[in-house]
């Protein structure tokens with residue numbers, strides 16, 4: 001049994017109180033009209049959102065899943081810890097900021113500054129997956145994790161904006177495209193993904209198509225670029241002890 | 243190339259009549275200054291590697307050592323100091339940005355030293371703290387603007403979350419990574435015993451220290467290292483670090499060499515990877531965005547913890563503080579430009595920002611003028627060096643002060659300003675196990691407790707002298723201060739009269 005919350009005209013504080021108070025794992029929120037912070041710091045829930053949630057959805061999310069049957073806004077999954085956020089539409093700026101683990105799956109496109117400073121540690125490898133295209137400043141300061149941009153429906157252009165991977169020093173970016181993003185910084189190595197590289201993201205692609213439809217083999221048959229940093233210490237040469 | 247040679251800053255003077263060649267100095271110096279030459283049966287020194295940390299001097303069993311400034315001098319210039327010349331040589335040799343640590347050592351005015359404190363005579367008798375109760379307890383957080391009544395006529399007793407401190411002193415943010423585990427343990431235990439707080443800095447919280455959570459302020463910085471639900475839940479308050487006095491406007495880079503196993507685990511990044519805190523939070527470009535981070539943290543912790551926003555003291559700090567006070571923050575920490583750091587680009591440390599004294603006075607006045615001073619508490623930071631500085635800060639409008647460098651001094655720091663090398667001989671700013679173990683947390687924590695208790699006693703004594711028996715009555719009480727040798731403009735900004743007025 002799921003509890004249902006009618007979010008119409010409800011303050012975000014109350015929504016979160018009801019989520020926390022619920023004895024049920026599954027929570028369905030209807031008529032969401034831009035309330036921010038839904039599921040912030042939430043533990044052990046499965047939240048289904050109808051309507052449009054506001055900024056900072058699922059911040060610090062822990063052992064929880066959130067599904068949005070519509071668009072999401074800015075700061076989605078900020079400093080998310082684990083679990084899965086699934087968005088059946090587009091999302092705004094800065095999804096997955098400082099993400100530590102878990103998965104963010106966006107069926108459509110994402111705004112600027114996606115996946116900034118994603119991290120990883122041992123088996124905790126966060127994944128940010130974007131079905132459509134993504135704006136400028138993707139993966140700035142990326143320290144770990146996988147960022148996958150599929151560019152579905154944007155085959156004629158590069159699905160990634162400018163200034164991708166600035167300050168990147170860990171993790172990897174996979175982009176399904178024939179056109180390399182322009183102006184990549186010098187510390188990022190970009191190359192054609194090999195079959196072995198593509199196998200690294202097969203589980204994520206399979207998860208993506210299981211949620212949003214499509215064919216994993218077909219997607220993987222396309223050309224991908226893989227971007228990795230060439231150093232773990234981008235600032236090493238920059239300083240002299242004084 | 244000979245131009246790349248520059249004279250050692252210090253000269254290691256060894257009294258060979260005293261030296262017994264025990265080689266203790268050799269074992270103690272992580273900078274490998276001392277070497278034993280077997281052929282000549284003699285201790286030698288590589289002076290140019292010495293940072294004057296005084297470790298060897300204090301360990302030498304026969305007091306054979308002293309470290310003195312090297313008298314070899316470049317031709318004197320009031321414009322181009324020897325230091326400046328050497329710095330340019332260094333950069334010409336490497337192409338690198340100059341990296342330094344600890345607080346700004348340059349000769350800027352220290353306003354604390356130009357402010358004098360009042361005392362009572364005759365008409366308003368002083369109070370003796372040994373005889374009479376003196377209150378130094380402070381509460382940090384929002385204060386209600388007035389009494390509110392519930393619909394049934396009873397008084398609304400709801401309060402916003404706050405921090406309760408036995409004395410107006412907290413330990414400022416120093417991350418695990420920039421300082422050692424033993425240093426962190428000393429701070430955590432001292433804060434617990436004193437009834438105050440220490441601050442994790444941006445490096446996350448080591449699992450061994452969760453037990454000190456109720457005396458811990460957990461920091462959330464742009465790198466978001468070690469930030470997750472348990473971390474947020476464990477702390478007594480959450481500090482959002484927007485800036486740091488020693489390096490306003492730039493982020494932090496903990497070099498990969500300092501990311502050893504434990505630090506890597508606490509920060510949740512792989513070993514050997516640089517820990518980079520970007521200059522801005524890339525999700526904060528406005529007060530509204532800041533408000534969003536504050537409320538996402540409050541939501542995540544169910545409004546149980548006050549949120550501190552820490553900013554560097556910069557030119558328009560008063561306007562910034564006004565924005566922060568309206569953003570939902572409970573406490574503002576202002577960090578002056580002389581504040582310490584584990585590593586900062588030299589040029590930024592020495593040239594960016596403003597003194598805490600002026601920033602604090604400006605912020606307090608601005609918030610009063612706007613009628614929102616009760617919305618936030620203010621913590622002043624960035625070189626509060628003594629109890630007298632703390633008293634002056636409180637009289638200028640602070641609710642409490644953060645101390646960093648004095649705490650490190652208690653742990654043995656000699657201000658050699660070489661923290662960024664990761665080879666701190668006192669076991670503080672290092673992760674090298676052989677060096678870390680030189681700092682015994684059992685001793686370290688006791689010395690911190692001693693220091694802060696002594697300061698607190700001095701604060702009571704100074705307050706008593708003024709005839710004030712509660713810290714509340716001192717806060718913002720600028721009539722208790724007079725300037726000495728200050729211009730009218732400086733006095734106006736500080737909001738105090740000149741001595742004799």
Ligand code: SF4
Nearest residue numbers: 271292293295296298
């Ligand atoms: S660096 Fe410290 S321990 Fe080494 S010689 Fe200089 S003062 Fe002595």
Ligand code: SF4
Nearest residue numbers: 655656658659661666
């Ligand atoms: S912490 Fe250590 S390295 Fe840093 S200034 Fe103090 S003694 Fe020197």
